[in-house]
Amino acid sequence: MTSCVFSLLFLLIVFPSITAINPTGIKLRISDRALDALKDAGLKYLGQLVNKSLPDFVAPCGCEMCKVKGLTLTSLTVDPAQVVLGLQEKSGLQLEITNLHFTGEFQQDISLYFFKEFTDTGKVTFEGKALSLIISVKLNRNQQGRLNLELANCEVAAEFKAKGSGRIVGPVWDFLGFLGHDYSNTKLCPALQMTVLPIINNMLADHSMMLHKVLNISFLNYIIPDINVDLSLSEDISVTSCSLDVPLRGLVWQGDSMDILSVTRGADLVFRESKMMAYVGISEFFFNSAAMLLYRLGPFKLNVPQGPIEVKFTDAPVVSIGKSGLCIDVNVTAQSLADSSQPPVLANCQLYLKIEFKENRLALAFKDTKCKLQPDAMKGNVVKPLVNFFFNCKTKGFLKNWFNEGVAVPLPGGLHFTHGKIHYQNGFMVVGGNLDFTFGG
DSSP: HHHHHHHHHHHHHHHHHHHHHHHOOOOEEEEEEHHHHHHHHHHHHHHHHHOBBOOEEEEEEEEEEEEEEEEEEEEEOOOOOEEEEEEEETTTEEEEEEEEEEEEEEEEEEEESSSSEEEEEEEEEEEEEEEEEEEEEEEOOTSSSSSEEEEEEEEEEEEEEEEEEEETHHHHHHHHHHHHHHHHHHHHHHHHHHHHHHHHHHHOOOEEEEIIIIIIGGGGGGGGGTTEEEOSSSSOOOOOEEEEEEEEEOEEEEETTTTTTTTOOOOOOOOOOSSSEEEEHHHHHHHHHHHHHHHHHHEEEEEEETEEEEESSSSSOOEETTTTEEEEEEEEEEEEESSSTTTTTEEEEEEEEEEEEEEEEEEEEEEEEEEEEEEEEHHHHHHHHHHHHHHIIIIIIHHHTTTTTTEEEEEOEEEEEEEEEEEEEEEEEEEEEEEEEEEOO
């Protein structure tokens, strides 16, 4: 009995700390209403693969391994009505394609050992007709905490023809053709596994691109050097028949060190509907990690009409989100540099603001600013205009410059929100909207 009690106490102590280490600052939801838009985007992406060489790879060739170079699709034709994209509960996505037609070519090296090694290089052209394809893709979290795709199931049936040129390559493919298209069909899924899937996973691993294009806060580097946003998964991806949720840590940090425990976490992100195509949830943790970073930058100097002053955060600003919007609670000391004999003035201020949705971007709208000064004596009243100037002009000006053109809604490149709406909850905000896909956006 005693051991059970200690075990229970251990779980109560350990598990809250574990969840605190992995908070979610940003969460994405894609609903089943977005599947047609994502399907169109996928077909456009496939169209862009035509006449582009894929990375070289090694594939089984009978009992040997053959090097495939310069694999290129020369044509790709499919009826969008014969493509079905669906969500698989607790797994990921399933893609079904019927009656796809494609042609392509590649260079192949085949090595034989006949007294000595002999290598022949030849060109192979191929054609696939009436291809039926069922692919199930599982969405995983890899060891680095990044999103990773796994080919869970692949079924292919097609009328496949190929012809090779070369002293060895030609006869080999003539022989494979003699065996029938069933042999060739068995190689299509491994080819997808070795070529297309690594390309997609490499794109997902390119977090510098995600930082600049998805969150679009690279402009902060002009203010805060070496700023980063941790976009690793904070927990496993959740998939139902109606929605796919991707939880991201969303920690703003600088340099080589990340301190999660010192950041106010706030409430857990919860989506309460799936009526629109996509949702982006942003919690207090994301904003407070940025506020903690500003606090750790130390004091800064400002030139005001009454003379230069040094402003220092006495603690990290706290950002709270309620149903009426955002509130930033700030405690600072203001010290006159022109007259150091004056005591520093402590100010506690609350900045009330809301985020507005404007043309696929989030823009800042100030509501009110309230400040309390200490001491409340004459000197405090003398410095009060300085503090008011700081918050009403400098702080608002800084934030307005930050949000001057708005911050893009954090979605993968090419996806854009339309009919966007913002809902405020206690501890987080949710941006919901429909999707429009364009390449090069």
